[in-house]
Amino acid sequence: MRKIYVFSIIVASVLFACKHDPLWAPLNIELHQAITNISQNGSPSYFILPESTDFGRIPQSPANPLTAEKVALGKLLFYESAFAVEAKHTSGMATFSCSSCHIPAAGFRPNRVQGIADGAYGFGTNGEGRNKRLEYAEQDIDAQGARPLSMLNVAYVTNSMWNGSFGAGGVNAGTESRWGVADPGTAINHEDLGSLEGQNIEGLKVHRLLINRELVEFYGYKAYFDAAFPDVPEAERYTRKTASFAISAYLRTLLCTEAPFQRWLKGEDDAMTDEEKRGALLFFGKAGCYRCHNEPNLGSITFHALGVQDLFENGGLKTSASDLRNLGRGGFTGNPDDMFRFRVPQLYNLGDGGPYFHGSSKNTLREVVEYFNDGIPENPRVPKSQISPFFHPLNLSISEQSDLEAFLRNGLRDPNIQRYVPDHLPSGFCFPNNDQQSRREIGCE
Numbered sequence: 001m002r003k004i005y006v007f008s009i010i011v012a013s014v015l016f017a018c019k020h021d022p023l024w025a026p027l028n029i030e031l032h033q034a035i036t037n038i039s040q041n042g043s044p045s046y047f048i049l050p051e052s053t054d055f056g057r058i059p060q061s062p063a064n065p066l067t068a069e070k071v072a073l074g075k076l077l078f079y080e081s082a083f084a085v086e087a088k089h090t091s092g093m094a095t096f097s098c099s100s101c102h103i104p105a106a107g108f109r110p111n112r113v114q115g116i117a118d119g120a121y122g123f124g125t126n127g128e129g130r131n132k133r134l135e136y137a138e139q140d141i142d143a144q145g146a147r148p149l150s151m152l153n154v155a156y157v158t159n160s161m162w163n164g165s166f167g168a169g170g171v172n173a174g175t176e177s178r179w180g181v182a183d184p185g186t187a188i189n190h191e192d193l194g195s196l197e198g199q200n201i202e203g204l205k206v207h208r209l210l211i212n213r214e215l216v217e218f219y220g221y222k223a224y225f226d227a228a229f230p231d232v233p234e235a236e237r238y239t240r241k242t243a244s245f246a247i248s249a250y251l252r253t254l255l256c257t258e259a260p261f262q263r264w265l266k267g268e269d270d271a272m273t274d275e276e277k278r279g280a281l282l283f284f285g286k287a288g289c290y291r292c293h294n295e296p297n298l299g300s301i302t303f304h305a306l307g308v309q310d311l312f313e314n315g316g317l318k319t320s321a322s323d324l325r326n327l328g329r330g331g332f333t334g335n336p337d338d339m340f341r342f343r344v345p346q347l348y349n350l351g352d353g354g355p356y357f358h359g360s361s362k363n364t365l366r367e368v369v370e371y372f373n374d375g376i377p378e379n380p381r382v383p384k385s386q387i388s389p390f391f392h393p394l395n396l397s398i399s400e401q402s403d404l405e406a407f408l409r410n411g412l413r414d415p416n417i418q419r420y421v422p423d424h425l426p427s428g429f430c431f432p433n434n435d436q437q438s439r440r441e442i443g444c445e
């Protein structure tokens with residue numbers, strides 16, 4: 001009896017100490033040390049994301065310096081379906097936007113295996129209820145053979161897409177002969193506008209969005225373009241290029257600065273729970289996640305094969321076993337060494353919407369953690385020789401896997417993404433989608 005009593009006091013005092021968790025608490029010290037060890041500048045501050053208004057610190061393209069006016073315009077254009085006038089059928093006109101596939105409340109991902117803009121209708125609660133329209137042939141829908149990437153912390157993406165094909169510098173230096181080859185859109189790299197700036201000019205075309213003076217004036221956007229681009233001659237001011245610059249400026253401000261891990265890095269010792277801290281310790285230590293996820297957005301501009309399935313195997317439309325996207329970086333460079341290697345994606349707000357991996361083969365973060373823990377490739381088309389040597393069984397216990405999942409799900413979740421979403425649009429249109437069923441489901445009518 002007495003023994004149990006003493007034991008309880010010890011347990012209680014340990015719990016009490018953990019609850020407060022000052023920096024000198026063992027877990028905080030250990031985590032601080034682990035992050036210092038692997039940080040690219042020798043300090044945990046390397047992982048602190050800049051505030052979204054701190055334009056001096058946000059990575060940007062010299063061709064498109066950040067301004068508040070560009071960000072304000074981009075914050076509207078990203079959600080605007082008034083420009084969706086290049087739909088393949090009249091039923092699709094003015095019903096979709098960038099945010100149809102990049103839904104803010106779903107971590108700027110589609111919350112379904114595939115994003116579909118033109119050629120689909122419906123939203124459900126958070127994107128999962130979107131379906132192909134019957135009158136569209138499968139080839140006519142706007143959908144790609146890989147799961148959409150997140151827009152969060154995308155300022156750190158110097159070479160965008162799963163294959164890193166956009167952006168003139170960084171890992172694309174030396175790949176010039178490939179620009180415009182597999183994907184004609186990548187010819188834009190020759191203009192060296194910035195990865196996002198170049199890609200989004202092409203993206204506006206691919207996603208059937210047209211920007212011209214007539215539409216800009218009609219839907220009440222002229223003053224926004226004039227304020228954002230006063231130095232651009234009027235004849236060039238209302239175009240896909242300026243729209244892309246504004247959208248790209250906005251996207252660069254989407255930083256997850258309020259996530260518990262960010263607050264912890266900034267000195268709030270108890271911003272993360274002990275479970276999340278233990279998960280972080282595994283992430284930056286024993287589980288080896290940091291080997292690839294090691295830039296400030298916890299992704300990196302490096303390419304690795306994990307041997308995951310492709311989208312055609314998981315219900316993706318308009319894609320197949322011969323989709324060039326299945327080859328990852330290799331599909332862009334043509335280099336045998338690059339085959340089946342994919343860019344390391346950022347990891348914030350992933351719990352807001354699945355599925356996971358480029359082929360949407362995992363429905364939950366737990367399944368992702370289990371995949372890394374098992375270390376067994378699931379895609380037989382990827383030769384063993386291509387699989388990353390860092391992908392191998394980790395032998396984590398069940399509770400360690402739970403800790404890692406808690407770090408991903410909660411530690412890396414900014415709970416206030418809504419601050420980046422407009423209240424309404426100048427057109428008055430519904431967003432993320434503007435078709436009738438979506439309007440009902442979103443609550444626009």
Ligand code: HEC
Nearest residue numbers: 098101115117142144146147148149160161162203204207
């Ligand atoms: C039909 C769905 C869909 C629509 C609509 C859409 N996207 Fe995407 N987006 C994707 C997919 C899929 C990818 C990843 C493709 C790949 O890497 O192969 C992607 C990737 C991106 C990336 C690269 C992110 C990174 O980390 O590399 C950016 C930036 C982007 N989209 C911006 C936009 C903008 C801006 C718009 C509107 C003009 C838009 N998207 C509309 C599906 C969509």
Ligand code: HEC
Nearest residue numbers: 287288289292304342343344345356357358368372388390
């Ligand atoms: C060898 C490099 C490497 C290591 C080590 C690694 N990852 Fe990744 N991770 C990647 C790549 C590459 C992808 C994208 C793979 C794909 O979809 O083809 C990815 C994808 C993910 C995703 C899914 C993101 C999304 O948008 O769908 C999560 C979550 C993730 N990793 C977490 C982890 C965790 C947790 C660990 C440690 C247990 C880890 N990773 C270790 C390279 C790595």
